[in-house]
Amino acid sequence: MMKYKELINKMTLEEKASLMSGKNFWQTKDIERLGINSMFLADGPHGIRKQSVSADQIGLNEGIPATCFPTAATVANSWNVELAERVGQYLGEEAVAQKVNVLLGPGVNMKRNPLCGRNFEYFSEDPYLAGKMAAGFIRGVQSEGISACVKHFCANNQEERRMAIDTIVDERTLREIYLTAFEIAVKEGRVMALMSSANKVNGIFANENMHLMQDILRGEWNYKGCVITDWGGSNDRIAGLIAGNELEMPSTAGETDDEIIQAIKSGKLKEEVLDECVDRLLHLIFTTEEAYRKPPEKFDVEKHHRVSQKVAEESIVLLKNEDNILPLKYGKKVAVIGDFAKEARYQGAGSSIVNPTILDHTLNCFEESGIVSIGFEQGFERYGKKNVKKIEKACELAKQADVVLLYIGLDEVTEAQGLDRQSMKIPQNQIDLLNALYKVNSNIVAILSCGCAVEMPWINKVKGLVHGYLGGQAGARAILRVLSGDVNPSGKLTETYPLRYEDTPSYYNFPGKEVSVEYREGIYIGYRYFDTANVEVLFPFGYGLSYTTFHYSDIQVSKEEVSFKITNSGKVAGMEIAQLYVGCKSDAIFRPRKELKGFVKVFLNAGQTKTVTIPFDDKTFRYFNVKTNRWEIEGAEYEIMIGASSADIRLVHTIFIEGTGAPLPYDKDKLPSYYSGKVNNVSTEEFENLIGHKVPVSTWDRRKPLSYNDTIAQCQYAKGVFARLSFHLIVFAYWLLRKIGKRAAANIIMMSIYHMPFRGIARMTGGAVNMPMLDGILMIVNGHFFKGLRYFLKERHKKKKNERKRR
Incomplete structure (x- = not known):
């Protein structure tokens, strides 16, 4: 049922076609005579990056100052959906103040591989957690009357060749891993806009893919919102419109308008299809315009900065605390070493870069922290160049200190849109510095700044390890509050840290270098693989330390929920993230050993006990059956596990769940790797048995002339x-x-x-x-x-x- 049929009937064919692509890089077209105004779209997963309309065509000019909140990878470590909603709400406020209609975020692509250059912009390797955090963020943004835009739909998990790569993935993996977060964003977040990715999925461009766009998005999920192409991500404009991709960005100066007009005149495109697309776009325009009926208020810069700090504080992860070196004892003399202490590393690079309203640097925040600093040395060159003199000066300072605070991590251009990382290592010049410092002072606390997982062969040389991820404009102050003990760290990892990059399940299949990338590991990404295949890791999914301890007890399970008690058994108040994992005890269908199906964050004073309940939902026991092409439940015994991390299960209970009686989808003998979970090097034949067809040729045909979709x-x-x-x-x-x-x-x-x-x-x-x-x-x-x-x-x-x- 169209909402704006009367208005659409007043439009000429040319006017309808014109609305389907941008006016310039950031605005949609307007039709003045009918009162249809332009919308402004702005990047903004963690801060508004509104650029002037005359921004250069690459669209990477400096934006108007805005609060730079912690990135999605950081906020996810809080495991606090209400906090994500609060971030969204404040972003929505700033978007309204800047007259932005659509905020281009959040990103919910899975962290399939630790080297993806844009992992800092994504929440997790787990689709349930990513979906829940995204839904909260979306509700917050949209509570201010504008639209969020969840992205990039879908299976866009590498930056190299992201506009041309063909993702080869089996249907079950696509549904369970790569679409579930989008499903939650659509159904629970009620997102009004969705960005299609530029890659192909199983041979068809995502925004032209009828199975993705119509069968699943519009059909199964009943999505009524607007679909926007990734910038430059449109291939065949008519095929995109037929699939329901309304808005093409940026402007094509009328070229694709003419294509639409000719397609309708020739009968290739039905005018009713165009009308439906226009109707959905009009709904987005008119709905988001409501936010500007009253004059926009200026947002409170200081207040938003404080909120950004609170979010950073709750998202910091304490990874190591040998000899209880943290929090720093009163009066301890501290040497501050590392370039990131002087110039904070606080956000990623590319389309999400924010021009902050205020920016805290560590060296400027010491006075109020109560930590006694005896001095600062840079220690290393930011971009990896070796400098022996800087190391020598840092060691001289370290000799005089009780504790060394060493600020290390990845620089701004290592984690960026459009590029994947070359390795999981931090720069060698930083490791050289650490090795030298260790010889003169073994009381080292490393503060890590980056938006992703890194290898840590050096971890035995630090007693304390605090991971701030990318904490936004107030992140530096937030870290000092954790170091001093003013804040008890409560963040936990939302991605697994392998011992070595070679241990990751997609190691042999990342990135796709030429035509395609094969997701041969199937459903086994992140902890699903490491737990099932019994591969040792550095830090498991869901891991994070506190300055207190928590005791779990008294598990009770019904058909609807699980409840249990948590006691703060330490001496200081703190927050604990309890995680619900479910494992099916049947081996008739291959499954990960455990999967996250719920979580809760609880504040407890020292000695306090609380009873916690986590309800089951429609995703708790389901799996996607490729024979019935539906979500099914296997009738079986299920383990209900409550853990402090995926590797630290504190309580276990078993329950029998009635199944839907669906036929078994797989021939077990043909998929031995998937039934064992040891999928890091699956053969072509076995992968073909999983996907049900031959694997397409993954290399370029160098004899063929180059065409539109070659790079x-x-x-x-x-x-x-x-x-x-x-x-x-x-x-x-x-x-x-x-x-x-x-x-x-x-x-x-x-x-x-x-x-x-x-x-x-x-x-x-x-x-x-x-x-x-x-x-x-x-x-x-x-x-x-x-x-x-x-x-x-x-x-x-x-x-x-x-x-x-x-x-």
């Missing part, structure tokens, strides 16, 4: 000499920029040029290059230089002529 990187084997030369110039420019220390600029080359599909030249240049001109470029690339150049110039002349006519 600039593939110019390395193009027939055209000009294209091959261009490729080598791009590679040289990247190398040179890194060499001279311009790493952020080098990253932009990789993100915006090297891995860009040719179609992106048309989709991301705001109409400066259209598809016919792109055809000319491709002729040049494929070895027809003069023919291509003539064609390009002819089409450019034609385009300019048409623009003059329109004026």
Whole structure:
């Protein structure tokens, strides 16, 4: 049932088509005569990044100052849905103050692999936890009258070639792991906008994929909201519209409007389909406009800064505390060492970068912390360059201290949109510093700043380890409050820390380098793999220490819920995150040993006991059956486990659950790796048995001419000499920029040029290059230089002529 049928009937076909793509990089089109205004869309998973309309085409200009809250990976460590909702609400307030209609976040893609360059923007390796945190965030944003936009739908779990890669994944894994967080965001968060990803899923672009967009999103989940393409993520505009992808961003200067008009005239696209898309977009425009009926109020900068600090405090994870070195005892002399103490590392890089209203640095916050600092030394060069003198100076200072506070981590350009990390290590110059400090003072507390899991072969050389993740603009002060004991740390990890990168289940299948990436590990990502395959880890999922201790007792289980008691058995007040895991005792269908199905965060004074209840829901016992193509329940005994982490189960109870009687979906003999959980190196034959068809060829066909969906990187084997030369110039420019220390600029080359599909030249240049001109470029690339150049110039002349006519 359309809401705006009367208004749509007043529109011309040209007007309807015009609404389906952007006016510029950040705004939608308006129709003044009908009172339809532009919407403003802004990046904002952890802070508003509103840029001026005249922002450059890459869209990476500095934004208007806004509160930089902790990133999603950080907030997730709080395991506090109400806190996520509060962050969302304050972001919504700031969005209204800046006249933003749609906030482009949160990101709920799974942390399939620790090297994904954008993991700092995502909540977890667990879909249930990610979905619950996202739903809270969305409710908060939308409580202010504007829209959140959950992203990137779906199976977008690497940054390299993210606009062209084809994700090969079996249906059960897709549903249970990669879609569940989106399902919770849609059903519980009631999100009004969703961003489609630019990659293919099983051979079809996500935003054209009828199975994803219609069968699941619109059909099963009953999603009524608006779907927006990732920027430059549209391939076939008509196929996208038919699948229900309303808004294409950014502007294509009317080119795809004409495609829509021609498609309706030729009968390729039904006008009713366009009308439905227009109706959903209008609903988003008119609903979010309501927030601006009254004059926008300025937000309270100081108050939002304090909220950001509170969120950071509750999200900090204490990973090691040997000899109770923390909290720091009164009067202890502390040496502060490490570049991140002087210049805080507090957020990621790329489209989510926020221009903070206030920025706390550690060295400026010592006075109020009560910690006695005897001095600061930089210790290492931020971007990895070796410097022996800095190490020597740091060691001289460390000799005079009772405790060394060592600030280490990853720099801003290592974790970035468009690039995956090269390894799980922190820079060698920081490890060299740690080794040298250890020789002169073994009382070292390391403060880690990064948005992801790292290897820690050096961990035995630190007595204390505090992980602040990326704590936003007030993160530095929040960490000092944990170190001093003013705050009792209560964060727990939402991703597993393997001992070595090679131990991760997707090690052999990440990233997809050419045509496709195969998710051969299936449902076994993160702790689901490590627990089931009995692989030792450094820190398990759900792990985090406190300055107090908690005792669990008295488990009671019914068909509807589990209840138990938690006692603070230590001497200081604190918060504990209790986690519900469920494991099926039947081996008829392969399952992880345990899966997170609920959690609760409880505040307890010293000596206090509380009874805690976690209800079961529709996701507690379900699995996706590929034979019935439905969610089913296996009739079996289930273990109900209550843990302080996935590896620290405190209480266990067993319950029998009636099943739905569905046929068994698998032939056990053909899937031995999946039944054992040892999936880190599954054979092609076994993976084909899982997905039910042959694995597509994953390498480029170097004999074929390059086309729209091939990337600039593939110019390395193009027939055209000009294209091959261009490729080598791009590679040289990247190398040179890194060499001279311009790493952020080098990253932009990789993100915006090297891995860009040719179609992106048309989709991301705001109409400066259209598809016919792109055809000319491709002729040049494929070895027809003069023919291509003539064609390009002819089409450019034609385009300019048409623009003059329109004026």
